Amino acid sequence: xxxxPKKVRINEEGPREGFQIEKxxxxxxxxxxxxxxxxxxxxxxxxxxxxxPAKNVPGMADADEVVRGFTRAPGVAYTGLWLNEKGLQRAxxxxxxxxxxxxxxxxxxNFLQRNQNRGFKENIEAQHRMVAVYQEHQIPVIRAGLAAAxxxxxxxxxxxxxxxxxxxxxxxxxxxxxxxxxxxxLADTMAWxxxxxxxxxxxxxxxxxxxxxxxxxxxxxxxxxxxxxxAGLEMGVGIYDATVGGLGGCPFxxxxxxxxxxxxxxxxxxxxxxxxxTGVDLEALMESALMAQEIVGHELPxxxxxxxxxxxxxxxIAAAAV
Amino acid sequence: xxxxPKKVRINEEGPREGFQIEKxxxxxxxxxxxxxxxxxxxxxxxxxxxxxPAKNVPGMADADEVVRGFTRAPGVAYTGLWLNEKGLQRAxxxxxxxxxxxxxxxxxxNFLQRNQNRGFKENIEAQHRMVAVYQEHQIPVIRAGLAAAxxxxxxxxxxxxxxxxxxxxxxxxxxxxxxxxxxxxLADTMAWxxxxxxxxxxxxxxxxxxxxxxxxxxxxxxxxxxxxxxAGLEMGVGIYDATVGGLGGCPFxxxxxxxxxxxxxxxxxxxxxxxxxTGVDLEALMESALMAQEIVGHELPxxxxxxxxxxxxxxxIAAAAV
Numbered sequence: 211x212x213x214x215p216k217k218v219r220i221n222e223e224g225p226r227e228g229f230q231i232e233k234x235x236x237x238x239x240x241x242x243x244x245x246x247x248x249x250x251x252x253x254x255x256x257x258x259x260x261x262x263p264a265k266n267v268p269g270m271a272d273a274d275e276v277v278r279g280f281t282r283a284p285g286v287a288y289t290g291l292w293l294n295e296k297g298l299q300r301a302x303x304x305x306x307x308x309x310x311x312x313x314x315x316x317x318x319x320n321f322l323q324r325n326q327n328r329g330f331k332e333n334i335e336a337q338h339r340m341v342a343v344y345q346e347h348q349i350p351v352i353r354a355g356l357a358a359a360x361x362x363x364x365x366x367x368x369x370x371x372x373x374x375x376x377x378x379x380x381x382x383x384x385x386x387x388x389x390x391x392x393x394x395x396l397a398d399t400m401a402w403x404x405x406x407x408x409x410x411x412x413x414x415x416x417x418x419x420x421x422x423x424x425x426x427x428x429x430x431x432x433x434x435x436x437x438x439x440x441a442g443l444e445m446g447v448g449i450y451d452a453t454v455g456g457l458g459g460c461p462f463x464x465x466x467x468x469x470x471x472x473x474x475x476x477x478x479x480x481x482x483x484x485x486x487x488t489g490v491d492l493e494a495l496m497e498s499a500l501m502a503q504e505i506v507g508h509e510l511p512x513x514x515x516x517x518x519x520x521x522x523x524x525x526x527i528a529a530a531a532v
Numbered sequence: 533x534x535x536x537p538k539k540v541r542i543n544e545e546g547p548r549e550g551f552q553i554e555k556x557x558x559x560x561x562x563x564x565x566x567x568x569x570x571x572x573x574x575x576x577x578x579x580x581x582x583x584x585p586a587k588n589v590p591g592m593a594d595a596d597e598v599v600r601g602f603t604r605a606p607g608v609a610y611t612g613l614w615l616n617e618k619g620l621q622r623a624x625x626x627x628x629x630x631x632x633x634x635x636x637x638x639x640x641x642n643f644l645q646r647n648q649n650r651g652f653k654e655n656i657e658a659q660h661r662m663v664a665v666y667q668e669h670q671i672p673v674i675r676a677g678l679a680a681a682x683x684x685x686x687x688x689x690x691x692x693x694x695x696x697x698x699x700x701x702x703x704x705x706x707x708x709x710x711x712x713x714x715x716x717x718l719a720d721t722m723a724w725x726x727x728x729x730x731x732x733x734x735x736x737x738x739x740x741x742x743x744x745x746x747x748x749x750x751x752x753x754x755x756x757x758x759x760x761x762x763a764g765l766e767m768g769v770g771i772y773d774a775t776v777g778g779l780g781g782c783p784f785x786x787x788x789x790x791x792x793x794x795x796x797x798x799x800x801x802x803x804x805x806x807x808x809x810t811g812v813d814l815e816a817l818m819e820s821a822l823m824a825q826e827i828v829g830h831e832l833p834x835x836x837x838x839x840x841x842x843x844x845x846x847x848x849i850a851a852a853a854v
Binding site: 214361363364365366367401402404405406407430431432433434436437439440441469473476479480483484485509511512513514516517518520523524527528 | 536683685686687688689723724726727728729752753754755756758759761762763791795798801802805806807831833834835836838839840842845846849850
């Protein structure tokens with residue numbers, strides 16, 4: 211158990227993951243209210259919106275307004291998602307986001323075709339073009355992200371060799387342009403991972419690139435989210451994407467049961483109970499989760515917001531014993 | 533990863549755990565249909581009902597009829613639950629259950645008082661009386677079970693020393709009466725466990741009693757069920773209670789969000805994907821889970837029945853590639 215990190219950093223992606231897929235309609239004001247609520251929980255990074263065409267993702271049609279509307283809290287990085295230069299330009303135009311660049315490959319060519327209408331080769335070319343754009347705007351490119359790293363609904367299991375090859379591609383681009391990549395992000399976009407495959411892939415990547423921190427983006431479509439996060443913790447992974455209440459799902463996965471990410475408050479609960487710091491106020495986060503549930507108008511998969519924290523129970527028990 | 537067992541045995545407790553807490557009304561015929569459906573999945577043990585007073589648990593008022601109604605499948609053990617001699621007599625009277633005795637202590641005296649109106653001392657005395665009854669009926673007593681082993685909503689964290697002391701008590705009773713105890717069952721009745729505490733407790737018990745197999749009964753109220761099962765697997769634990777669809781909850785836990793056990797099909801999915809045999813046909817089990825969901829009339833927490841198995845996706849992908 212000594213490999214568990216002392217601290218983890220959680221990137222909250224609920225507003226972006228959730229509102230891009232919820233049927234809604236969800237008002238701009240509600241989206242802003244959730245972001246403002248999350249800003250008071252101690253989370254250090256919140257992904258607020260994605261800048262994608264409204265015709266593809268109607269829930270993000272008001273992305274620019276959402277960003278205009280929320281109140282920046284000190285010490286919190288507010289991020290956005292974009293898949294091309296046009297999206298990036300919109301993000302820059304808000305003047306209010308913490309903009310960093312990501313190299314983003316996908317381990318499944320089939321998924322890439324469906325999702326972005328590109329093959330492997332075109333996607334690598336697109337990364338080169340994006341780096342040029344980032345550099346033109348003096349935006350640091352700090353992340354190498356790999357989507358579908360654990361499997362794909364359209365292509366099946368992903369060979370480890372392909373994962374390593376794609377990371378190599380990104381690190382080569384990094385070297386070529388003098389980027390200072392700070393983190394490798396492995397995404398289980400379609401929920402194919404189990405604790406064993408998390409350990410296998412993370413272990414292989416860490417062996418190859420021992421100095422580059424790894425982050426995990428885990429979907430919970432097959433109920434493995436928290437167990438996979440635990441496997442990550444056991445491998446020393448200290449950065450996780452998560453969504454409050456378990457909001458989300460991928461609009462392109464064409465999957466009847468596509469569930470959201472691992473749930474932020476459940477992850478925070480697990481970390482705290484295992485002695486791992488997150489810097490997050492769990493009770494405040496549970497309030498945000500209940501707010502998210504009210505906004506979307508249906509039950510969200512998060513459990514701790516329903517079951518209650520143990521910290522609160524311990525307080526109650528201690529008070530009763532006095 | 534080498535500690536993972538090659539095989540696990542799953543005791544299905546959905547009919548008992550689920551129907552004792554669901555508001556219903558659920559017809560006797562529906563309960564029987566679910567048991568018969570589960571009988572065809574490859575599960576080797578199904579807990580069908582509990583024999584408890586109907587005024588305490590109205591959903592079990594028809595327990596005797598349910599047992600009369602289902603069809604025994606070869607190779608499946610059908611069990612029931614009872615907390616006293618009267619319940620046991622009802623179980624015996626069905627003439628149709630696989631009846632084995634359990635020594636059952638509870639690590640929280642407060643919970644024991646609320647649940648069974650007994651203190652620690654009276655409960656140990658009650659175990660002695662029950663052993664006499666079992667022996668009178670030539671029923672083997674094979675299990676030592678400890679409820680609330682990981683924490684209690686009314687008493688808080690449970691010290692490891694108390695767990696070991698209670699197991700010692702049960703093993704002493706076992707020696708005194710010449711019982712052949714085959715398994716120690718540790719129950720996280722109120723969902724206080726995390727992977728770290730699972731490892732700590734299982735490790736301590738295994739160190740003390742290396743020859744006694746351990747089984748885990750895990751509730752999912754705070755979303756840790758599957759991660760806790762994974763921690764158990766990592767410790768070599770090869771026996772798990774689980775409920776189809778994640779049915780259940782404890783009628784005495786007085787807990788607004790009391791969730792059911794770890795979900796059987798999610799657990800089977802995880803095991804199969806990690807190369808661990810269960811003997812269960814996952815697709816058939818998912819059908820049972822969907823049936824359970826229809827019977828209770830609301831969404832159940834199980835995820836794989838909604839997200840779909842990967843085995844099926846792999847087949848589809850392979851077929852498309854031909």
